Amino acid sequence: MPRSAREKTMWSIAIGVVLLYAVIPIIWIISLSLKKPGDIADRKFLPTGGISFDNYTSIFDTSEFTHALINSFGIAAISTLISILLASMAAYAVARLKFAGKALILSGALAIAMFPPISIVGSLFAAWRSIGLFDTWPGLIIPYMTFTLPLGIYTLSAFFREIPWELEQAAQVDGATPWQAFTRVILPLATPGIFTAAVLVFIFAWNDFLFATVLTSTDASRTVPATLAFFTGGSQFADPTGQVSAAAVVVTIPIIILVLIFQRRIVAGLTAGAVKG
């Protein structure tokens, strides 16, 4: 066998293995969610007993799940908006301006990103109960800043460093102030990076389980991950496996779509601008 052909087969196998690694669990949970209630325990990988959408219709019939979905979307979106706004400003300064304390901001953000959430949920639980933030949207949005802001600052500084310096200097030579250079020149160039950082931050907020479990108690603010953990199904007697699977698929699909659309830039963001798209 000529070398290139052998190499091709080898890479095909390697790529095949990676693809299977990524998608088998996804296919499994989709398959489980489509099984008929009687087939849930048939231990087959695929829904060979026939497909049914009963699990989906039943979760959308309960306000428990639909409210959780709205809470998840709303809380993650608002957290993303606030943290990206604040992080863009800080990241611009870090990437473009000369000032002391730059390293301190980056390492401080990194330190806070490493912060264990369990260390603050207890005191937030106590504080939120006494000031009325328990089981509210702001009650989750505020603690989400502990991880969305550092993540935003990090990925955005990486993206902003990739933007050509010369344009900003050119604008300043033409008489623009640093602020004008920021809003008129850099911001339009930075938009794709900002969008990608927003996707990443949104995924992190969407993923949170600990804060959502501790700081909420009703469907006024309980998000999907926390709802899923305590999901009992429509009746006490029904096994919730099928419904949990269906709900799991519903919250997974939008993320997969987002990730596939932004994959190139997400990789770049995660590897701090080391990969040139």
Place this chain on the structure above:
Amino acid sequence: MAEAAVDRGAQTATAPTKRPTTDRAKAERRLAYWLCAPAVLVMVAVTGYPIVYAVVLSLQRYDLRFPASRGWVGLDNYIQVLTASTWWKDVLSTVIITLCSVGIELVIGTLLALVMHRAIFGRGMVRAAILIPYGIVTVVAAFTFLYAFQLNTGFVADLLGYKSDPLTNTTGSYAVIIITEVWKTTPFMALLILGGLVLVPDELHEAAKIDGASAVQRFFRITLPLIRPAILVALLFRTLDAFRIFDTPFIQTRGANGTETVSILGYNTLINRVNLGLGSAISVLIFIAVILIAVLFIKGLGTSTAQQRGEV
């Protein structure tokens, strides 16, 4: 922290090579501080305030079931936690999960990164595919693997031929938790290592090839030393992340079969037993443990990350 930043700024501002006393430099510095201030203040407030409050709570007898008996007890809560075997058992199970999952992730992550870096076709496809586990909600991944492995719903039992539910014994529970963690977070490891791989100059490989080095030799002699900083950073991130593991064991075992992690212990004490004093002591201890791990890592790796930064 914000004050510290300003202090440092004031100290070093007089030192730099080209005295930044021009109006433009001053304006630039002022703008920088204004741009950073909101983010810095919010970060300090949302983490600083709750952690200080946690320390305060940890020094009190404060059980929500007996609010009347609230009072200062000094370090009693810490002594109670540190002298109980539960804490140390949970530290051990957390360390086991951390070491196993991070170790396996390092190996698979490096392989994945090599596939993404060297594949002669389909790189984009692979990159897109491995982002799927990364993007998936941890709770969803935990349920997916729970349902796949548990005896009454899962297809894995027939595949591997086991007859008793893995989630009813210690080894099985650890295995399922670790497999879930590895599946979910290896992509992150792989992408960080890929970030290091793209910095390895191709010429080195070409030269070594001409000198007759095999692919394996080239990996261990050229690639590995050069991507060491990237690997160390990935290990640091993942170790700290794995040490605070909560979602997966909570969903899959609720801490049963000896898989209770320190985060689950903290949760149970704070939320189920509503013992805010004792629970806060556990919270603060976890915080200190994470700082210790980070300091150890950074001390050990400081030189190589500094080198990498110098190179970039």
